[in-house]
Amino acid sequence: MDAMVIIGAGECGTRAAFALREQGWDGAITLIGAEAGLPYERPPLSKPLAGAVHRKPICDDAALRAARIDYLPGVSATAVDAPGRSVRLSDGRRLPWHRLLMATGARPRRLACPGAGLARGFRSDADAARIFAGGTAGARVAIIGAGLIGMELAAALRVRGAEVAVVESAAAPLGRAVPPHLAARLHARHLAEGVTFHLGAGVAALEEGGVILADGRRIPADHIVAAIGVSPDTALAEAAGLDCANGILTDRFLCTSHAGILAAGDCASVRDEAGVARRSESWRDARLQAETAARNMLGASQAHVARPWFWSDQFDLGLQIAGRPSTDQAMVRRIIAQDAELSFHLDGGRLVAAAGLGPGNCVARDIRLAEMLIEADARPDPSALADPAITLKALLRTAKAA
Amino acid sequence: MTDTTTWITACRLDDIEQEGALRFDHQGRSYALYRAPDDSVWCTAGLCTHEAVHLADGLVMDFEIECPKHSGAFDYRTGEALRLPACENLKTYPAKIVDGEVRVALG
Numbered sequence A: 001m002d003a004m005v006i007i008g009a010g011e012c013g014t015r016a017a018f019a020l021r022e023q024g025w026d027g028a029i030t031l032i033g034a035e036a037g038l039p040y041e042r043p044p045l046s047k048p049l050a051g052a053v054h055r056k057p058i059c060d061d062a063a064l065r066a067a068r069i070d071y072l073p074g075v076s077a078t079a080v081d082a083p084g085r086s087v088r089l090s091d092g093r094r095l096p097w098h099r100l101l102m103a104t105g106a107r108p109r110r111l112a113c114p115g116a117g118l119a120r121g122f123r124s125d126a127d128a129a130r131i132f133a134g135g136t137a138g139a140r141v142a143i144i145g146a147g148l149i150g151m152e153l154a155a156a157l158r159v160r161g162a163e164v165a166v167v168e169s170a171a172a173p174l175g176r177a178v179p180p181h182l183a184a185r186l187h188a189r190h191l192a193e194g195v196t197f198h199l200g201a202g203v204a205a206l207e208e209g210g211v212i213l214a215d216g217r218r219i220p221a222d223h224i225v226a227a228i229g230v231s232p233d234t235a236l237a238e239a240a241g242l243d244c245a246n247g248i249l250t251d252r253f254l255c256t257s258h259a260g261i262l263a264a265g266d267c268a269s270v271r272d273e274a275g276v277a278r279r280s281e282s283w284r285d286a287r288l289q290a291e292t293a294a295r296n297m298l299g300a301s302q303a304h305v306a307r308p309w310f311w312s313d314q315f316d317l318g319l320q321i322a323g324r325p326s327t328d329q330a331m332v333r334r335i336i337a338q339d340a341e342l343s344f345h346l347d348g349g350r351l352v353a354a355a356g357l358g359p360g361n362c363v364a365r366d367i368r369l370a371e372m373l374i375e376a377d378a379r380p381d382p383s384a385l386a387d388p389a390i391t392l393k394a395l396l397r398t399a400k401a402a
Numbered sequence B: 001m002t003d004t005t006t007w008i009t010a011c012r013l014d015d016i017e018q019e020g021a022l023r024f025d026h027q028g029r030s031y032a033l034y035r036a037p038d039d040s041v042w043c044t045a046g047l048c049t050h051e052a053v054h055l056a057d058g059l060v061m062d063f064e065i066e067c068p069k070h071s072g073a074f075d076y077r078t079g080e081a082l083r084l085p086a087c088e089n090l091k092t093y094p095a096k097i098v099d100g101e102v103r104v105a106l107g
């Protein structure tokens, strides 16, 4: 009788559906997904392989069947009746639930200027297919926003031979999440590859064939992409009366303001121990939250502990960041090769974040070790952090012995 | 019984860090060699089963290799996938140390 219902079949919702089964739930699991086809991963969309759009399914039909997950592709939840514990679907059905998980994700933010509708957002496989079909050799593409997605897309399109112009209102690319010295290296790499930048530039209007900047300049473009961030998809939750503020608000246990309804992934604004609410927008966090949500749907009370980590691939460079680096922390740099480096970020002597940039995945191992150092509450000696001859594994051993 | 296995010398034991991994390419294919904390050596297919990523860039802890991309993990002795998103096991190949050299049978 009792059913678990999940709204949104992205990374988070899909992982939660499997996790419910893995954790021993034997009743019905329904996974409602507005998009058609099998659930797929978003990160590969901006990191195409050999120039082709890369639609990587999260699971196949056989796995869904084996886990007895009732997956409804191309179906939207249109209303949630919180007190009545049911959800209305776009195909007219009404599903009762015992526990409901909101995993509705996020949508690209839209520009507010005249002609905004001419820009395409970049979130779905359909967006990727359209953008890569247009972004061929010689095509002129304007990308508004030099965040992670905008920069990855610029690199991917440039490799395909498109003429790429990036427009950014801030003075430098990648301002939000990447330490300035690494952002500068990525910027330099894009310039060397022939990507054009218009920094500190506001967008006044979009028109057929170009972007008009606030200072009056016109950037010719056959295709325009808006990569100015995402907003959490909270419409359904708000209509159902759930508390929302830049996301569906939850406590540490991912429970919303209504009993029996949880929220996780990009749509959720999760309060930490100190009561500060944060949205994560990252692939790994979507999965970790899904697993915690599944446990708590089954009666556990496990607090979600954020472990921020993400990666980005631009040209042949791989970036990885663990923790939240910020410019008010002390920073120690370690050069590991001519073209690869790490930075460690310390707060009162305690390691709180680490970032690395180098070809391929060459910084991955060290970032993973740095993450373990962060989790071990390590206070490594800054001169040891700077010295590439001292392995992070050795520092971890020291930290664990302390 | 005769041993018909063909053993190939891949590298010297000292070329692999202790509790570390090394990429080894042979006849157009990629493999990963491991030197365990107990100095035993092991060999698996070189690419993660989740996406085609070189595992030798990952972190070796005890008998586990963690993929550098999304932290999927495998037991490199058996190839068993230990942690999502890796769910398909890795192929493994015999490996041994002879006179300080690592030899593998890739047949």
Ligand SMILES: Cc1cc2nc3c(=O)[nH]c(=O)nc-3n(C[C@H](O)[C@H](O)[C@H](O)COP(=O)(O)OP(=O)(O)OC[C@H]3O[C@@H](n4cnc5c(N)ncnc54)[C@H](O)[C@@H]3O)c2cc1C
Pocket (backbone or CB within 6 Å): A007, A008, A009, A010, A011, A012, A013, A032, A033, A034, A035, A041, A042, A043, A044, A045, A046, A075, A076, A077, A078, A103, A104, A105, A106, A122, A123, A124, A149, A233, A236, A264, A265, A266, A267, A280, A281, A282, A283, A284, A286, A309, A310, A311, A312, A313
């Ligand atoms: C191009 C791109 C590249 C990225 N690269 C990286 C990266 O390198 N590293 C990283 O850490 N993160 C990356 N991310 C972010 C990462 O993909 C997201 O954090 C992750 O997808 C969040 O998962 P989610 O399930 O919460 O949300 P989503 O993936 O947004 O999934 C939500 C799903 O819910 C569906 N939905 C919404 N409302 C309803 C409804 N009413 N009924 C039914 N279904 C509904 C939506 O259609 C959608 O399919 C990238 C994102 C994009 C777009």
Ligand code: FES
Pocket (backbone or CB within 6 Å): B048, B049, B050, B051, B052, B053, B067, B068, B069, B070, B071, B072, B073, B084, B085, B086
């Ligand atoms: S490529 Fe190895 S876990 Fe994804």
